[in-house]
Amino acid sequence: MLDKKGIAKRIAQELQHNWYVNLGIGIPTLIANYIPEGIDVEFQSENGILGMGPFPFEGEEDADMINAGKQTITPMPGASIFDSATSFAMIRGQHIQLTVLGAMEVADNGDIANWKIPGKMVKGMGGAMDLVASADNIIVAMMHTNKRGKSKLLRQCTLPLTGVRCVKKVVTNLAVLDITPQGFKLLERAPGVSVEEIQNATEGRLVVEGDIPEMQID
């Protein structure tokens, strides 16, 4: 079974050279720490920066240089800054090659719910709806089950949707799965996790074909 770092490491393996990438808050943010050698990617933050770099050294924080999580950051050499409409032009116009975000629920048709729990305080969708409606390549990074042990990979989402039929791949603490017309297709098992455990933790349709390899993570 993977921890959050492990999920981030596994998704980092999906990165391809010269990709522009938008990472959501939470697990996705960790991916920036595990970029494979020889792979050159640039991170976009939807408040308006491309070429987002690491956190500043202590004492060098700049209130005018933050990411979409409102964290102080630094720009990389070659970075560019722009207004929020241009930022979402990049997103909506499909100039970003990969979007990774968290979710509360994913359905086996690619629907995603990650912004609202009825009856609870609603913080808002931020840029998530624009991101999921636009991106060609969306990976969801999340735990396979919620805190009460209930599957987050469902036949149908129960929470208000963020987007429909948009998720392409899900990486959880248990598995890597593609969204296919037949449902979640199991591609890889987390180290030490059996197919049966994944089946038990998946409420949506699960396609298991042949031998399912174990993820290769250092």
Add this chain to the structure above:
Amino acid sequence: MLDKKGIAKRIAQELQHNWYVNLGIGIPTLIANYIPEGIDVEFQSENGILGMGPFPFEGEEDADMINAGKQTITPMPGASIFDSATSFAMIRGQHIQLTVLGAMEVADNGDIANWKIPGKMVKGMGGAMDLVASADNIIVAMMHTNKRGKSKLLRQCTLPLTGVRCVKKVVTNLAVLDITPQGFKLLERAPGVSVEEIQNATEGRLVVEGDIPEMQID
């Protein structure tokens, strides 16, 4: 009767302090030479500059600094440069207080035709359709009749339209006229021009109420 300079001088009297103004090619361009004292205006050129100044001194022409007529110009202190979408955001979003352009025909309901003569080479509308569809305050600067002596102030335009019900005022070599629901309302006569001459040269409905003063032009 006014010459082209005179028309420009008369329209210059319409300028108000702190207005942003877009001047079309031809007579309108001349208006910049007659800005009344104490009146501060800024000229926009739709290819992408605000704060357009005079032509450069000989030898100082810059191929990268032109107006919408493709003429070499200079920027005034405080000028700004932007892309063509931002330029038309200014126009469409009604941030420009006055648009002056030429016309082939104006109808007494405010319709204007100034871009196309069927059967002849069509050069295109450029920014004219955006300008007339958007501006709240459009003045047409033109001769009252065409080269064959035919009125250009009509009951209905005969040429393909550039915009509908948009012109607010017409200044010609003979008269100043407002567009009203009743047609062209005669406001002023050019020096030495009689009401009758204006009536004879106007095919569209012409409203003449009371004494019509002569324009005051130096």
Add this chain to the structure above:
Amino acid sequence: MNKLVANAKEATKDIESGMTLMLGGFGLCGIPENCIAALVDKGINNLTCISNNAGVDDFGLGLLLQKRQIKKMISSYVGENDEFERQMLSGELEVDLIPQGSLASRCQAGGAGIPAFFTPAGYGTEVAFGKEVRYFNGKPHILESALTADFAIVKAWKGDRYGNLIFKGTARNFNPLMAMAGKITIAEVEELVEPGELDPNFIHTPGIFIQRIFQGEKYEKRIEQRTVRQRLT
């Protein structure tokens, strides 16, 4: 073209209760601190505020929320604010949540004379309720309308009295978009410069969009999430 006013008080003098305001900023980054303080002092209320976020409890729009001056928020994300949560859950505060990109584009459209446009964002979600759906290239889109405001209030780094503005870093965010969409737009700047000092080629907001400008008295520029890394020693 002199748009200079003395201070935030003069700039906001005719903002009245019940009006719709746009306020630039993302989180606490690039918010018009001085104008917000002036609005708190004025004590007007029933405001509709269009702003990506709603500040924190004791800063930014949170200051207006504390004094119940806001009737309705139009935002994309409103976490980080307990008073906001209380007012929202109790029904005192109306909240209209909009996808962030749609919010940005709707402000830009409002300033650009584009009354409506199609976007894929929000299709199939509650954001699409009551909105026209149309397919383009086989993909569903919803029709979103432009946003405008009685006053837009933005904060820039430098500006001149013509209203030309430049922003610093990611404090740009919604500011240039909202600057276009106000019937009257107020710009507060950290540093007022002479016309001609800003290079015409690198002005972020041309002065035509600005009606009033002043240099803010002081800027706290509070950091919401101070994240740092360790120096290797």
Add this chain to the structure above:
Amino acid sequence: MNKLVANAKEATKDIESGMTLMLGGFGLCGIPENCIAALVDKGINNLTCISNNAGVDDFGLGLLLQKRQIKKMISSYVGENDEFERQMLSGELEVDLIPQGSLASRCQAGGAGIPAFFTPAGYGTEVAFGKEVRYFNGKPHILESALTADFAIVKAWKGDRYGNLIFKGTARNFNPLMAMAGKITIAEVEELVEPGELDPNFIHTPGIFIQRIFQGEKYEKRIEQRTVRQRLT
């Protein structure tokens, strides 16, 4: 993020007959001279060219027109070109004339994933034929669709190998908009600089929109209307 190619020939190597191209520039100002020359050399034809203007007889897109390489022009203004006139009147050349602001916004929309928007420009004219009309605030608007291209070709002043660009003066015009709307966008620049040399705060076109970049061999930068004033002596 190295998008550097050797020259115009390499940058345009996979542009084929029958493709749709966007070309930046207004008149002869800010046009991609080196790429146009390369397209003439390639001898491909049946091109659809989206460009505000069509050059003059012996420069700019006029060079492609002379060799009958263009099947269709999508422009707002096409005067100043006798060969263009001849081909258009003889029916050899298709011409789609679009209001200049709609052309700019349609390119921007194409790059921004906005498939269609309403604009007042052209309502009641032949530009509106066949287009949906809708009233907003009592004013009629027509629905215009986004434009995209197989290749967009733009010309900038300075750029780095990441594709970040800055433009000089009014040579900016359509270039940043078309840069967003190409499936592949080629940028030719007067001066190639190292990443980091351009201030992130003042980049006109972020590199994400650019797929190939090179420094042009030479620039004639011809002036179409040389207008000057006399020095007072």
